[in-house]
Amino acid sequence: MVTIFTRPDSMFDTPTHYCPGCTHGVAHRLVAEVIDELGIKDKTVGVAPVGCAVLIYNYMNTDFVEGSHGRAPASATGIKRSRPDLVVYTYQGDGDLASIGAAEIVHAANRGEKITVVFINNAIYGMTGGQMAPTTLPGQKTTTSPKGRDVNHIGYPIRMAELLATLKTPGYIVRSSLHDPYHIAMAKKAIKQAFIYQLEGKAFSMVELLSTCPTNWGMTPYQATQWLKENMLQYYPLGVFKTPEDE
Amino acid sequence: MVTIFTRPDSMFDTPTHYCPGCTHGVAHRLVAEVIDELGIKDKTVGVAPVGCAVLIYNYMNTDFVEGSHGRAPASATGIKRSRPDLVVYTYQGDGDLASIGAAEIVHAANRGEKITVVFINNAIYGMTGGQMAPTTLPGQKTTTSPKGRDVNHIGYPIRMAELLATLKTPGYIVRSSLHDPYHIAMAKKAIKQAFIYQLEGKAFSMVELLSTCPTNWGMTPYQATQWLKENMLQYYPLGVFKTPEDE
Amino acid sequence: MPNVIIDKDRCKGCELCVHACPQKVLEMSKDLNVKGYFYSKPVHPHKCIGCTMCAMMCPDTAIKVEVYGTRYRYFAY
Amino acid sequence: MPNVIIDKDRCKGCELCVHACPQKVLEMSKDLNVKGYFYSKPVHPHKCIGCTMCAMMCPDTAIKVEVYGTRYRYFAY
Amino acid sequence: MAKKLMKGAEAIGEAAIRAGCRHYFGYPITPQSEIAEYLSRRMPEVGGVFLQAESEVAASNMLFGAAATGTRVMTSSSSPGISLMAEAFSYMVGAEVPAVVVNAMRGGPGLGGILPSQSDYFQATKANGHGDVHFIVLAPASLQESVEHVMMAFPLAEKYRNPVMIVADGLVVQMMESVDFDIVETTDPPDVEDWAATGTKGRRERNLVKSLFLDPLGLEEHNRKLRRKYDEMEENEVRYEEVLIEDDTKLVAVAYGTTSRVVRSVVEELRGEGYPVGLFRPITLYPFAYDRLREISKRDSVKGFMSIEMSTGQMIYDVRLAVQDLKPVGFFGRQGGIIPTPDDVRKAMLQELEKLGG
Amino acid sequence: MAKKLMKGAEAIGEAAIRAGCRHYFGYPITPQSEIAEYLSRRMPEVGGVFLQAESEVAASNMLFGAAATGTRVMTSSSSPGISLMAEAFSYMVGAEVPAVVVNAMRGGPGLGGILPSQSDYFQATKANGHGDVHFIVLAPASLQESVEHVMMAFPLAEKYRNPVMIVADGLVVQMMESVDFDIVETTDPPDVEDWAATGTKGRRERNLVKSLFLDPLGLEEHNRKLRRKYDEMEENEVRYEEVLIEDDTKLVAVAYGTTSRVVRSVVEELRGEGYPVGLFRPITLYPFAYDRLREISKRDSVKGFMSIEMSTGQMIYDVRLAVQDLKPVGFFGRQGGIIPTPDDVRKAMLQELEKLGG
Amino acid sequence: MSDRFHNEVVFAGFGGQGLLTAGKLLAQAGMAEGLQVAWVPSYGPEMRGGTASCTVVLDSVIVGSPIVPSPMNAVVMNLPSMKKFAPEIKPGGVLVINSSLIEERSDRTDILQVPINCNDIAIEVMGNSRSANMAALGAIVGATDMISYESIETALRNLFAKKPKLVEPNVEILKRGYEIGRAAREKAAQEG
Amino acid sequence: MSDRFHNEVVFAGFGGQGLLTAGKLLAQAGMAEGLQVAWVPSYGPEMRGGTASCTVVLDSVIVGSPIVPSPMNAVVMNLPSMKKFAPEIKPGGVLVINSSLIEERSDRTDILQVPINCNDIAIEVMGNSRSANMAALGAIVGATDMISYESIETALRNLFAKKPKLVEPNVEILKRGYEIGRAAREKAAQEG
Numbered sequence A, B: 001m002v003t004i005f006t007r008p009d010s011m012f013d014t015p016t017h018y019c020p021g022c023t024h025g026v027a028h029r030l031v032a033e034v035i036d037e038l039g040i041k042d043k044t045v046g047v048a049p050v051g052c053a054v055l056i057y058n059y060m061n062t063d064f065v066e067g068s069h070g071r072a073p074a075s076a077t078g079i080k081r082s083r084p085d086l087v088v089y090t091y092q093g094d095g096d097l098a099s100i101g102a103a104e105i106v107h108a109a110n111r112g113e114k115i116t117v118v119f120i121n122n123a124i125y126g127m128t129g130g131q132m133a134p135t136t137l138p139g140q141k142t143t144t145s146p147k148g149r150d151v152n153h154i155g156y157p158i159r160m161a162e163l164l165a166t167l168k169t170p171g172y173i174v175r176s177s178l179h180d181p182y183h184i185a186m187a188k189k190a191i192k193q194a195f196i197y198q199l200e201g202k203a204f205s206m207v208e209l210l211s212t213c214p215t216n217w218g219m220t221p222y223q224a225t226q227w228l229k230e231n232m233l234q235y236y237p238l239g240v241f242k243t244p245e246d247e
Numbered sequence C, D: 001m002p003n004v005i006i007d008k009d010r011c012k013g014c015e016l017c018v019h020a021c022p023q024k025v026l027e028m029s030k031d032l033n034v035k036g037y038f039y040s041k042p043v044h045p046h047k048c049i050g051c052t053m054c055a056m057m058c059p060d061t062a063i064k065v066e067v068y069g070t071r072y073r074y075f076a077y
Numbered sequence E, F: 001m002a003k004k005l006m007k008g009a010e011a012i013g014e015a016a017i018r019a020g021c022r023h024y025f026g027y028p029i030t031p032q033s034e035i036a037e038y039l040s041r042r043m044p045e046v047g048g049v050f051l052q053a054e055s056e057v058a059a060s061n062m063l064f065g066a067a068a069t070g071t072r073v074m075t076s077s078s079s080p081g082i083s084l085m086a087e088a089f090s091y092m093v094g095a096e097v098p099a100v101v102v103n104a105m106r107g108g109p110g111l112g113g114i115l116p117s118q119s120d121y122f123q124a125t126k127a128n129g130h131g132d133v134h135f136i137v138l139a140p141a142s143l144q145e146s147v148e149h150v151m152m153a154f155p156l157a158e159k160y161r162n163p164v165m166i167v168a169d170g171l172v173v174q175m176m177e178s179v180d181f182d183i184v185e186t187t188d189p190p191d192v193e194d195w196a197a198t199g200t201k202g203r204r205e206r207n208l209v210k211s212l213f214l215d216p217l218g219l220e221e222h223n224r225k226l227r228r229k230y231d232e233m234e235e236n237e238v239r240y241e242e243v244l245i246e247d248d249t250k251l252v253a254v255a256y257g258t259t260s261r262v263v264r265s266v267v268e269e270l271r272g273e274g275y276p277v278g279l280f281r282p283i284t285l286y287p288f289a290y291d292r293l294r295e296i297s298k299r300d301s302v303k304g305f306m307s308i309e310m311s312t313g314q315m316i317y318d319v320r321l322a323v324q325d326l327k328p329v330g331f332f333g334r335q336g337g338i339i340p341t342p343d344d345v346r347k348a349m350l351q352e353l354e355k356l357g358g
Numbered sequence G, H: 001m002s003d004r005f006h007n008e009v010v011f012a013g014f015g016g017q018g019l020l021t022a023g024k025l026l027a028q029a030g031m032a033e034g035l036q037v038a039w040v041p042s043y044g045p046e047m048r049g050g051t052a053s054c055t056v057v058l059d060s061v062i063v064g065s066p067i068v069p070s071p072m073n074a075v076v077m078n079l080p081s082m083k084k085f086a087p088e089i090k091p092g093g094v095l096v097i098n099s100s101l102i103e104e105r106s107d108r109t110d111i112l113q114v115p116i117n118c119n120d121i122a123i124e125v126m127g128n129s130r131s132a133n134m135a136a137l138g139a140i141v142g143a144t145d146m147i148s149y150e151s152i153e154t155a156l157r158n159l160f161a162k163k164p165k166l167v168e169p170n171v172e173i174l175k176r177g178y179e180i181g182r183a184a185r186e187k188a189a190q191e192g
């Protein structure tokens, strides 16, 4: 008997605080698996977001810094610039990265910081109870868009991967999804590649992961994966938007 | 004898504080001419930036609000949302808009605020004495990039028009230049169109104007226009990047 | 034969593994675990092909898969 | 004949109008204005075609152009 | 409408609407996101505007923009979010615009916690931003009072053309109590044509809303003008409540907001048992009731004071400034989101009484 | 290197390098952009990192990140920029990381002006951000002292694992004076492996740098721990200077930074003329020299104090807290970027002396 | 202060068991009786999931401390809540225990324990356990008599005003709870 | 405090006339003589263009107020500066006037006015007026004797250490200024 699947080494054996079926747990595991596979646990520093994943450091067995809301890319810059030998990644939600932290992510990417950003796009503010995010889909109901996101009032959802891919500074920008095993496998590949680019000192990297928030979407976890598939995939096409080799 | 060119009505008859040959003066005049031509002086509110143009209200005869550094799009949002009958524009430099104010401009554009943004890109921080801007060209020397902008250290200049044009929310996004009379004429057209879209309630609009800062570039005003032509035009292509009719 | 082991008390009953399994190996329990959730369990273990899709899908790393001999890989992971 | 009028004391001596004029109508003065700048002045006014390019270029709205009869427009403004 | 059972956050939102506020800009943060959520439903019903900003930095600058047009406008946030508003707050004071800000204080520093706290006292009363700035700061202790404070905050802000802050805490915004909106009168917004950015309409000279004064003498004059406004506030707007401060009161507890409710219970209880204690409750934290407290401290019967706070001791500085050397000032505080229990307070007060000689 | 004539901004930058600081993150703002400009040249020469951030919000969070690795790191800004750093400052105190911040205060509020001011006193000493936070605040009065303060700020920050702020003003950073770097000893950075985020290297348990404590008892304990650190600072780090406070001194002026230099000139001049005046100069604004001032106020000869500031009156609160009712505390201030002239101060002090009965 | 009315109830259980609503109804009923009321949701460290609780304070004059470390009465709907609150109730208080989910009883003898199979009652009446909270609410009112049955029923009717089909079954559940509570109170009165 | 040395000079003119550099040299020379020095750039409302000025304070002990509302001496290189500073100089002080650009003289009789055609001297020596500031610097040193000529020349030599070609012409200009200054001082001493 060989064990072909089990909890990665870089994760503590602790149950998470996430709601049942929340894909944050999947994303954590993927990052931990990649850290294991690359053997970089000892030199990795994560930067936690403010969002449901603020407690990520309770689950990941590496050094961690808890950033302020949206500014993780700036703090990661501070870490990486003072300790270029470290592997530095941020883990951020869509409120954190695309709303309050829009300037910091754009500029970290534009400076080409050699960090990796794991971006959990669940189209909502999870932690604070389901308010609208910049990534909330048109018509999607949230606690601050009770009649559904009205694009005439507040515009269309923002596509961060596409936005960052327009920058001239080299970068690795990918969008993946966590709604089924196949896509989870693809997501892991992207995350691994992102860390490899960092290890090679080549580029800033961001992996956007389409995710679910069953609780605030008001769905069962499985319904949530299906809603993601049917609604988010269309607006947020998957793919590699940019690689350091481009241009 | 008919006067075919003179100071527009919306400008006070006051000498400006700008350095000789600084194209801020040209941009002011263009905006004032457009305001005159559209007959909207009485219902226009400008939002001044923090930058060399902070004193724009000393020259333009309309109501004005002096915003905080980089946040003019947010303050303009506050004004326009509370008084949709007003014509609201911001006038911002590249440090103001592309650096500290990156989140505010991206989000105002993404919400589709019905405001107009006049964006003076002179590839430098003028007011504070010539520090590097996010728009500073590769190799360009500034007081904080004394050996020239090193793209490996700090990335490539950011192209705001291209960046904002990726947003799905309708908008009018143009880049013009102020280095010679022809381009000045084109710039005026763009500014006028931008205000018209606002008057029609159609879209957010931004006109990026490539500009000179002879003082901090360390050139004569004419040399500066030539430097713009030879260096900036290449990196910052002119054109209409987006119109509300797109898509 | 592959062996899919579910840590019952770690399971939050999200059912994602149930939907992910191509072999319909898993079903939800009728009784609650310590956390008060109905948990997933392999009710047809013999059908399991060791593809690990259930484990990949599980947000709570509650699933361990062991194999013995062949296993199916739908895609590289 | 067009008439290009430069407000000498408003001029900051940037010379942009001089470079902009297709007819080489303008040159810089040898004496200083009140602000201490050499200022632009129409030294060949008869060559002026009233195209307003000098005025369009002037950052200090120091130039006024009047015409009488025809004028040349290189492009709409 | 008569009395209604409402959640604090909703009562605050509704009070704003009753006060004639039709514009709200904010960004979610626990424990006060329900203010935004409530207004996202209510504002459209009354033809108003609810807009979720991209951040507190943006929200505060939207607030500034709207306020610059003379519009009644509000934002709300909690400690970390309030820190992000400091720059815009300073601009608003400098540019003399009215607006209302609610801070539902939570445990700090940093991300801290989400539970009730009073550790932003210094920030709220002394340093809303850089420069010599002050907001009038109201500290309601109940939902009814929150409603009253919100409704009076708008006219106060307009009177001084200066922002007004309401410092609540997680408890005030999360609890339900009965509120009555009808007992507070709403006022019409004043005419703002002499200063606000509303478009000249060809009727007047243009208005400028700004805080830059390049001439230092001009800026000095502006600073002094603002100082005179603060002086006026200090003259006219001090509000406080005295509970059981009687001729024989020996120990005066000083507490505000949620803490004051706990202290009030204890003081009533102790009084019932014959202990000579009283409660002084500042209602405005800025301006602070220095004069009144000082008067009280001059009484022979009064032997000491005690500042009771949910912080490691901030208001105590103001209490000591008021009381000076006249009487000792003790302290009791809980931190980190813990509301002192009546037991906590009782013990602390009895101990203090003992120190003062029974 | 012996004495060197240098601009304040450059001396501050150079002092940081001498102190072993190799990382600077900042954003331009007058009047201190030359610190950044100087370091953009110097850092690469010494193998260090100069990075211009996209904003002060970003700069302060970069500072936080670098500090979290135990790296000696500095930022500098001026009033509006400092306001934007408030949230990160609070996080840094909460997460207990050392760092050095320079604030070259300018006239406020809002955009205000670019000339020297001291109107961020409250913000610097009482409310660097939300929550119960304090930085040690040093106020140099000369370039030589600025250099000394920068060089001692790093070890101080490391000792307490808490940021240290140096409040200068436009004058200090813009003027040239002679400085000597050799008279200050540089220290080695301490070992940080027990707390900093440097990668475990397989040698230790992982470290967490954070400020969130969901359990209120945990957060309360954390608040109390921080309070104990502040108590230690108040115990150990109070610094001040006394000038001509002698047995007969009647009026004690209290002033810091640039203002104190003007006051010192005047005090020396008045002494020369036989007037019994002295100067008390707080060097640390936090912790403030309450005890020493109080001692002085108990002297019979001393009839009064006078707080002299470039603000409408902020330090005077601390002076009054120290002196309490013992002696009256007068005030003289200029605002908006105006440095009081010796004449201004002379007149004001003589007037105050007169009030005190000659 | 003997003429002053004052009472407190903590409602505690899993999230989703309707505890916050039950508390709100009690507060509304109290208000209708002219009392001052305060309803305070749980302030524990948990951000989500797990337990949910609220405290309702009723007073004849303005409610002082809304923070009640040891309540006069409690309604516990699951075992963790029982464990947490049973020891804290003031002597002489009432503990309503949802016996459908909790087998244990408190070993305290200085309080009145009122076990009631809330889920079963709800399922009997409505086919599901969603309204178990109403049974518990009825029970605490019945067992304490802090407000009248009429007031609480009115509050409930108002709550469901827009879903008329739900009114009667819920009233039924409430009433059955009330009866059980009152019976327990009367029995205790007789006994002690 | 008679044994205490103290002196102040304001240098004022257009931006670009090298006033800040002239002041810096004076400060350096003072330092070399063991004095405490402070160099303070103009703090006027202007953000750019227009006038530029600096104040240099020399003192035998630590410089107290670096802010000098009425300086002991001034060097004015253009008319606006002359208008601004001439009235403020302390009685007995020296006013060096760049007579190449300023025709007027102050009507004060309680100060020593030293007109010197700085631009012309510079043009004579170097072919352009860029070093006019050095003539003025020499003149103020000569007219006040606040430091020795040797010190100021050394400071100048150090400044141009890396541009050796510029050293001698600048020294020449400095010296000519110094002579004019000294002559004026001596003449005044004889007269009064």
Ligand SMILES: Cc1ncc(C[n+]2csc(CCOP(=O)(O)OP(=O)(O)O)c2C)c(N)n1
Pocket (backbone or CB within 6 Å): A049, A050, A051, A052, A053, A069, A092, A093, A094, A095, A096, A097, A120, A122, A124, A125, A126, A127, A128, A133, A213, E027, E028, E029, E030, E056, E080, E081, E084
């Ligand atoms: C300055 C500041 N503003 C607001 C908050 C409140 N807040 C906490 S998490 C969050 C948003 C979380 O949403 P997202 O980033 O999408 O993460 P998710 O929870 O969905 O994973 C907000 C607004 C805060 N803690 N600090």
Ligand SMILES: Cc1ncc(C[n+]2csc(CCOP(=O)(O)OP(=O)(O)O)c2C)c(N)n1
Pocket (backbone or CB within 6 Å): B049, B050, B051, B052, B053, B069, B092, B093, B094, B095, B096, B097, B120, B122, B124, B125, B126, B127, B128, B133, B213, F027, F028, F029, F030, F056, F080, F081, F084
């Ligand atoms: C919060 C804050 N940070 C920094 C500054 C200083 N500052 C004033 S203008 C400016 C940049 C100006 O550059 P830009 O926006 O490009 O305008 P320009 O002067 O080039 O027209 C800066 C950094 C400020 N006033 N406020």
Ligand code: SF4
Pocket (backbone or CB within 6 Å): A017, A018, A019, A021, A022, A023, A024, A052, A122, A126, A127, A212, A213, A214, A215, A216
């Ligand atoms: S609230 Fe949403 S994002 Fe947060 S843990 Fe629950 S499901 Fe996940």
Ligand code: SF4
Pocket (backbone or CB within 6 Å): B017, B018, B019, B021, B022, B023, B024, B052, B122, B126, B127, B212, B213, B214, B215, B216
């Ligand atoms: S500094 Fe540059 S941008 Fe500013 S006025 Fe001068 S030339 Fe124009």
Ligand code: SF4
Pocket (backbone or CB within 6 Å): C002, C004, C020, C021, C022, C023, C024, C025, C026, C042, C047, C048, C049, C050, C051, C052, C053, C054, C055, C065
């Ligand atoms: S390993 Fe594959 S077949 Fe086996 S239970 Fe899991 S998903 Fe089903």
Ligand code: SF4
Pocket (backbone or CB within 6 Å): A021, C006, C010, C011, C012, C013, C014, C015, C016, C017, C018, C039, C040, C057, C058, C059, C060, C061, C062, C063
């Ligand atoms: S996916 Fe995991 S948590 Fe969800 S039901 Fe299956 S085993 Fe349980």
Ligand code: SF4
Pocket (backbone or CB within 6 Å): D002, D004, D020, D021, D022, D023, D024, D025, D026, D042, D047, D048, D049, D050, D051, D052, D053, D054, D055, D065
């Ligand atoms: S109007 Fe045309 S031709 Fe005449 S001076 Fe101006 S640029 Fe020259």
Ligand code: SF4
Pocket (backbone or CB within 6 Å): B021, D006, D010, D011, D012, D013, D014, D015, D016, D017, D018, D039, D040, D054, D057, D058, D059, D060, D061, D062, D063
């Ligand atoms: S463009 Fe205007 S300012 Fe420049 S030289 Fe010509 S007239 Fe003068």
Ligand SMILES: [Mg+2]
Pocket (backbone or CB within 6 Å): A051, A093, A094, A095, A120, A121, A122, A123, A124, A125, A126, A133
């Ligand atoms: Mg999210």
Ligand SMILES: [Mg+2]
Pocket (backbone or CB within 6 Å): B093, B094, B095, B120, B121, B122, B123, B124, B125, B126, B133
């Ligand atoms: Mg610029």
